[in-house]
Amino acid sequence: MGEWTIGEVLDTIADAAPDRVMTICGERRTTFAQGEKVFVEEVEEILRAVPEVVDALVVGRPSQRWGQEVVAIVALRSALGADVLQEHCAARLARFKIPKDVVFVExxxxxxxxxxxxxxxQNVAMAAGQTKRECV
Known part of the structure; x- marks a missing residue:
């Protein structure tokens, strides 16, 4: 394993807000939602099990209410609503692991x-959070 700079380490485990407050949030493959650790690969597997889903990535996005919220970035084969994906997750995951937002991409x-x-x-999730749109 090679050496890491402090910037690389912080980019891996922390989020810096515009007010220069840094939040340690774990590896990028985990996020903390409602104070609980979420392994994003687990949520991604559940989403990919839906036949209409081509691929999915899950990230955490800063939330005033929750600290971090789970956001899914999803590419579809055919039309499907975010509510259907959230219901699919709700039947298989703990409530805090269910994506609060689903962003559809090609x-x-x-x-x-x-x-x-x-x-x-992460950039897609942040942009969608600012604009609250469903297509990128």
Whole structure:
């Protein structure tokens, strides 16, 4: 394992707000929703089990009410509403793991090695939170 700069470490485990307050939120593959740890891969697997879902990524987004909220970035084969995906998750996951917001995209971006591009997904989730739109 190579050396990491402090910036790389903080980018991996923390979110910095505009007021320069830093929140330690764990690895990017986890988020904390309602004070509970959420492994995003678990939620992603549940979403990908829906036949209409091509791919999905899950990230945490800052929330005044919850600290972090779970957001799903989803690409679909055919039309499906966010409520259907949330109900599917509700039948299989604890309440705090259910995505509070579902953002629909044409393609879920992956890196050249096939790994999830969580940085892109985080940016999509943040932009959707500011505009409250469902298409990017």
């Amino acid at each position: 393609v879920v971006r992956r890196l050249g090695n096939g790994k999830a591009d969580y940085r892109w997904a």
